[in-house]
Amino acid sequence: MIMWILIGLAALALVVAIGIYNRLVRLRQLVREGFSGITVQLRRRADLIPNLVETVKGYATHERETFDAITAQRAAATSAGNVAATAQADAAMTGLLGRLMAVAEAYPELKANTNFLELQGELSSIEGELQSARRYYNATARDLNTRIQSFPDMFFAGPMGFRDEPYYEDADPAIQTAPKIDFARPA
Numbered sequence: 001m002i003m004w005i006l007i008g009l010a011a012l013a014l015v016v017a018i019g020i021y022n023r024l025v026r027l028r029q030l031v032r033e034g035f036s037g038i039t040v041q042l043r044r045r046a047d048l049i050p051n052l053v054e055t056v057k058g059y060a061t062h063e064r065e066t067f068d069a070i071t072a073q074r075a076a077a078t079s080a081g082n083v084a085a086t087a088q089a090d091a092a093m094t095g096l097l098g099r100l101m102a103v104a105e106a107y108p109e110l111k112a113n114t115n116f117l118e119l120q121g122e123l124s125s126i127e128g129e130l131q132s133a134r135r136y137y138n139a140t141a142r143d144l145n146t147r148i149q150s151f152p153d154m155f156f157a158g159p160m161g162f163r164d165e166p167y168y169e170d171a172d173p174a175i176q177t178a179p180k181i182d183f184a185r186p187a
């Protein structure tokens with residue numbers, strides 16, 4: 001009788017362990033899918049950038065430094081291998097794109113160019129999708145990390161090779177503080 005109880009408990013423990021393992025595998029795959037979504041959007045943005053740069057270049061020939069920096073950063077943005085490196089390259093590219101748009105603002109005839117406007121609209125769309133992909137990745141990383149740290153999964157996760165996944169974070173300190181707004185009237 002005790003033998004059957006022990007066998008039953010062992011079978012129950014095995015079923016629980018299999019369930020936990022399968023749930024963790026599913027969550028890890030969702031994290032990988034989320035990161036893949038980010039890299040797809042970064043690739044789309046990187047593929048759009050040369051067209052945008054060439055369009056602006058036609059109007060702003062003396063902005064060579066900005067164009068060269070964007071070209072160099074484009075390669076870094078598409079070759080980053082992990083979450084932290086990808087986030088760092090993404091932040092750098094976002095800053096450079098801001099500089100490129102600032103250059104474009106100085107040329108009214110460029111801002112009226114249909115090709116430029118279409119590229120700018122496409123870039124805006126990609127940025128929105130990239131933001132969604134980042135949120136999705138962070139949500140899946142949160143779900144996996146929560147399971148790995150929760151009872152009873154925590155007893156199985158480590159030995160089964162599951163580790164916390166890093167969040168996709170922007171290291172720019174400027175976004176950590178609210179902008180200062182001053183409604184004082186000029187003298």
